[in-house]
Amino acid sequence: MIKRSIVSTTTRIRCCFSLQRRNSSSSSSSSSWNSRLRLLAKEGHFLESLHLYRTMLLSGHSPDRFTFPFAIKSCAALSLPLSGAQIHCHVIKTGCLFDPFAQTSLISILLVCYNALISGFTLNSRPLEALALFRRMRRTGIPFTVVTMLSLIPSCALPMLLGSGMSLHAYNIKFGTDVDASVENCLLTMYAKCGSVGYYVLMSNIYVEAGNLDGVARIQGMVRERRLKKEPGCSYVEHKERIHLFLAGDRLHPQAKDIYRMLDGLEDSVKALNALKDGNGDTNNGSGEGDDIVMAMGVHSEKLAIVFGLLNTKAGEEIVVIKNLRVCGDCHWFIKSITKIVNRAIIVRDATHFHHFEDGVCSCNDYW
Structure with missing residues (x-):
């Protein structure tokens, strides 16, 4: 039974492409193109379906209200929002925007676009934008899926x-x-x-x-x-095609002395920077709380990896650090401060987000 089904499908696809070669002339009707598009989309050959749609356009044939559902379905199945947007333009140009078949199929590609944008905002520590986009999605009547929620x-x-x-x-x-x-x-x-x-x-x-x-x-x-033992924190940075891994309090790296020397200087600079912000010579309104934060941080792995990056890259180069756990609040505050001091962009990918630090601020707006 399975063998018969495979043979049947293969035969139908071969016939489809045979028809495509024979009917590439201008005498080929729109219904012929639509039949082949429908066959490919129905059999799950979405890439071939899109290729046939483009061949149809190049041959000078205009798509109609029966063409778009199959082309758009293929874009949605392949998660190709840009191709879907192009076909959306074709729908508008041909006056099919209010056709119920086209409208129904457009919802599927709009859902792909929304899901991709929401995922991008979430991964890049921009939760407010992700939530705002979801609310807009609901207002426009686009149904959400399990993928949206995840x-x-x-x-x-x-x-x-x-x-x-x-x-x-x-x-x-x-x-x-x-x-x-x-x-x-x-x-x-x-x-x-x-x-x-x-x-x-x-x-x-x-x-x-x-x-x-x-x-x-x-x-x-x-x-x-979730009662398993907590995984030890570590961070790594790539330099000259080598991975440099750091644990919390790590002193085994060959450049450990230079790293800690520079880190001490940065901590002093962070204290001074925040003291200037307060305008009274003491961090955090004279309470000394800022000094306590710097001391309480200890030497977390991301700090060591960032300082290694500062030591081994040119001025102005972006530093990218990967951390296996969620970055703590104190280190987040520290990294924001040093980007202001060293005038560098620093990206930290922790367990859940990308944090883009630059000029004293983070892309997550301190929500992570």
């Missing part, structure tokens, strides 16, 4: 955005996507990062009341899993 929920893994995260949770319950295991795990991770471990208990109780014993078991398994 891209958006991590942006709310901050205490000050917990309310927005709970609203997303409500959306998932309302539309039934909360039963997806990936979404459920994403929500629990969000609550845990916000310090709301009690939500594990709350969700477990909800499952108990609903008589969902499988849900209870999943929650209990996640709780046990």
Whole structure:
């Protein structure tokens, strides 16, 4: 049965391309092109479908209301928002924008575009933009999917955005996507990062009341899993095709003496910079709190990696550091300060976000 299906599909595709070669002349009708597009899209040959659509345009044939659904479906399946946007322009030019077939198919490519943008904002520590885009998406009537939620929920893994995260949770319950295991795990991770471990208990109780014993078991398994020993923090930076790895308090690197010497100088400069901001000679309004922050930070791995980068790169070069854990608040504050001092752009990719530091500010606006 499977062999027969494969042979049938192969035969149909070969016939399709045979037709394409024979009917490339101007005598080929729009219905012939549409039939071949439909066949390719239906069989899942989306790349070939788009190629045929472009061949149709190059041959001088104008697409119609029956052409666009198959071409747009192929763009959505391949997650090609730019190609989808081009076809959207063709829809407008041919006067098919208000055709129900075209409108329905356009929703699928718009969803791909929104999901890609939301994911980009979340990964680059811009949660407010991600949430604003989701609200715009809802206002325009575009339905969200599990992919949307998996891209958006991590942006709310901050205490000050917990309310927005709970609203997303409500959306998932309302539309039934909360039963997806990936979404459920994403929500629990969000609550845990916000310090709301009690939500594990709350969700477990909800499952108990609903008589969902499988849900209870999943929650209990996640709780046990999150009691594992904490992974040690480390950071690395690439230089001259070599990876330089640093642990917290690391003194084994060949340039350790130079790194710590420069780090001491930067810490003094950070204290002086913040003292000038206060205008009274003492950091943080004379309380000495800024000095305490610098001392309390210890020598976290990202600081060592950044200083190594400063020592071994030219002035003005961007420094990129990868860290396996979430960057702490004190180091985040420290990195913002040194970008002002050394006039360098620094990118730190931690466990959840890209942080783009430049001129004393971070792309995440201190939400991460």
